[in-house]
Amino acid sequence: MKNHELKLDIRYFDDVKYGKKNFEIRNNDRNFKVGDILELKRFDGSGYVADVGVLGNPYMPVDKEHADTIKVRIKWMSRHLDDYNKILEDAGLSFSIESVGLTLAIEYVINDYFHTNTLPDGYVVLGIEVIE
Numbered sequence: 510m511k512n513h514e515l516k517l518d519i520r521y522f523d524d525v526k527y528g529k530k531n532f533e534i535r536n537n538d539r540n541f542k543v544g545d546i547l548e549l550k551r552f553d554g555s556g557y558v559a560d561v562g563v564l565g566n567p568y569m570p571v572d573k574e575h576a577d578t579i580k581v582r583i584k585w586m587s588r589h590l591d592d593y594n595k596i597l598e599d600a601g602l603s604f605s606i607e608s609v610g611l612t613l614a615i616e617y618v619i620n621d622y623f624h625t626n627t628l629p630d631g632y633v634v635l636g637i638e639v640i641e
Contacts, residue, residue, distance in 0.1 A: 516552035580641035
């Protein structure tokens with residue numbers, strides 16, 4: 510089991526923190542494994558940020574050490590996005606509202622982030638659960 514420190518786009522940070530988004534799509538340049546811990550740090554595209562709760566501009570630039578952070582554990586992973594049944598099987602999900610929602614959410618994030626409907630070469634879908 511390894512620990513990985515990664516940036517997490519500000520658009521997805523709260524969804525992961527509150528369990529609304531339970532997967533990450535990452536370049537597998539770190540050789541992720543089930544059981545690994547991801548330390549996800551809030552990042553706004555230009556630097557690390559922390560929520561300071563100020564109306565109008567709630568985020569303040571900070572150094573990496575002081576950025577808002579979530580720790581998650583990898584529960585499952587898949588490289589075969591073309592075969593959603595494989596992802597659902599790896600996640601231990603049968604066909605259900607939850608599995609359909611997961612599939613649609615994965616498709617949305619891929620399209621939002623990569624402007625395509627296919628997973629780029631070298632990327633994986635990681636099923637995650639918040640641990641801290």
